[in-house]
Amino acid sequence: AQTVTQSQPEMSVQEAETVTLSCTYDTSENNYYLFWYKQPPSRQMILVIRQEAYKQQNATENRFSVNFQKAAKSFSLKISDSQLGDTAMYFCAFMKPGSGYALNFGKGTSLLVTP
Template sequence: AQTVTQSQPEMSVQEAETVTLSCTYDTSENNYYLFWYKQPPSRQMILVIRQEAYKQQNATENRFSVNFQKAAKSFSLKISDSQLGDTAMYFCAFMSPSGGYQKVTFGTGTKLQVIP
């Protein structure tokens, strides 16, 4: 079974600064997808960024980028120029399409506070 570990339960960052959230995973699969989801106080789960394991290039979405280290099974999220609206829980997630079932495993989350 796959596992996803987020070792930082809480983090804080000053507005306009950069912060990195860590995520490691364990799998024997070679084909898989990784995601970061954001959950603001509104409780809505929002997809931030995704990475296909077969792609060597790190994914970027505006101020959000990832550092994907496949051999190390590491998938960290970097948020640049942090904004107050980035305050949220962030969940790392893993999905392998093998067997066609598309089950996703989530980490326990990192609570990020952006300080004005």
């Protein structure tokens, strides 16, 4: 079974600063997907960014980028120019193709962006 570990239960960052959320995972698979989901106070689950394991290039989506280290099984999320609306719970998630495409989530990191 795959496990996803987020070692930072809570983090805070000032507006306009950069913050990095860490995520490690354990798998014996070679092909898989990794995700970061954002869950604001509304509790809507919002996809932030997606990475395919066979792609070496790190995914980027505007102010969000990842540092994917496949050998180290690490998948960190960098948020640049943090905004108040980035305040949310962030979940790292793993998906193994062929497993029904079910997501396996980490415990989450609560990010607070302060003025």
